[in-house]
Amino acid sequence: MTNPFDDMTDDIFADKKVLTESYQPETILERDEEIEEYRYALQDVLFGREPENVMLYGKAGLGKTAVTKYMMSALREEVQEREQADELFIHEINCNGKTVFMVVRQLVNTLLPENASPFPKRGLGTGDAFEELYRQLDRIGGTHLMVFDEIDHLDEVDTLLYELPRARSNGHISEAQVGIIGISNNYTFRKTLSSKVKDTLMETEIAFSPYDATELGTILSDRANQAFAEDTCDQSAIRRAAALAAQDMGNARQAIDLLRVGGEVALRQGANRVTDEHIGEARERVQRGRLKNRISDQTDHAQYVLEAIAYLEQREKTPVRSKEIQDVYEEVASACGADPLTTLKSIQDHLSDLHMLGFLHRYERNQGLSGGQYYEYELNLDPEIVIETRKEIEGPAVDER
Template sequence: MLPERASRFPEWGLGTGEAFDELYRQFDRIGGAHRVVCDETDHLEDANTLLYELLRARATGHITGATVGVLGISTDDTVRQTRSPTVTDTPMEIEISFSPSDAAALRTVLEYWADRAVVDEACDTSAIAKAAALAAQDMGNARQALDLRRVGAELAEQHGEAPVTDAHIETARERVQRGRVANTIRYQTEHAQYILEAIADFQTSGEVPARSKEIQRTYERVAESHATSPLSTLKSIQDHLSDLHMLGFLRRHGQNKGLSGGQYDEYELDLDPAIVLETLTEIAEHTQ
């Protein structure tokens, strides 16, 4: 986007305001209609600021000779709930949803790539159908189906077996699921991971669902065990709990005890606590 005569990018980087100012200058210099594509918008750290800036750039006078639109892509159906009203109230918002793929569509994808990447007779046709069916039952996307077939092939190779069978795909299912959960946990902030560890401890001892105050006390011990200063307010813990619930890590149970007990939420993991603890142990080992 920058012209050849543009000044060099500062070695120390640009401040956020400076970066937006330069972006707006280039939009106006080029002119016309610009479309900014943001993939995985649920992983943007400060999506509201970015989206507000871009969507309101012309209205606020930052650009005058161009127009800007944003295409946000996410597999998280709840991502719009995290957007501030200043973003969601922007005119001309259009939401397009794509339904999950069924087993037939996923099988077509697997067969396409098997014809190009798999040696003849190295994978049973029934194993391909199995991978497609399992992926369709779960997330309904091609990435998961391909992961099942790939991991199934790795398992067959490790055991010196051929071809890849339904049994390999079934075993691969658990490994892929564990890997997906582990990767998602790794994306979370340090304190969110400590909160997950605290709730996993509650879960393994059968003390769930637990209130945020109870979780806070255990979280503080977990954070201190990692030589980290814990968050100081209950509100911070509750914000993290809400985020983790929205991301699908936790189940939330609303309680109403009337005038005597008031209203409050209780939380428990919505996944295997063993996976959480194993993943967090691996993360801790790699950061030491």
């Protein structure tokens, strides 16, 4: 039997990692204005002064994290050349799924001496964690920039954003200086903060707007020159990937994904170059993958509701009322070994949420005095994607429904 990998080649890609999410470019393109705002916000660090707080806003894939990494690297380098600058420490934490206690504990553990025991997970509270953090900051001294990515996902965020900026003025630290850099996908995040936190932060706000097709074309051309072997990627493919991403979300990550998957499609088809046709096929694959991720992110019962509507859709029984959805939902939940939600109101709440998230179409019906008003629902996506995703999550049991 021949080895299944014998005939695999990689003639198109020269450096595929350039098209991955983890790649950090040496030069940031099409974000000159944001970088200019950023550098002025951080200039106090170079002169040994307390740093300003900075908040970055913008949807995912608009360069907030990449620009921040670039700026932190450049700042570290410049601090080495500045006599007035204190020693600089940069702490990067992703806040998704974390509590304030978990974040402060993580900061403490990065600051503790190597031979010290980690700060305990249990038995002490958030106040204890802050006290230990202040002790360690003063022990080390210097300037500390704390970069909180996805800060809008943090529970009790007001506590963190009130405590840290006031640590020095409240006498908690005297030998160290602290600055906060928050990165949020939510443009309205600041509105959710308490008035006392807003007054305390006095931050510089930097908004990242979606890229247009020209800007995405510049970014993709740069990546393509590094990622693909010579003459293996058509300019038309780059233009199409840029245009499709600009029409959708203006998202660089999506545009880069289209280019990478387009290369994979070309390889699979035995082509020696990436064309705009390959990008078209890549779009379907990328959209499918994104939808699967969004479905997987929903709660178990929301997924059961989606799966129920997908079956009704396949049986051509949609648009459909919530009571009929509930009947199929109960079968789906039971088949998954879960106790179904017992009230129609709970199903209607899930339907309302799924509609707001764009998974469902909702139609208002009015049958007058006799029938009253009610809603009917149908999927706003391919039912096969829902069922495929549910199969991946639940396994063979989905086939039995």
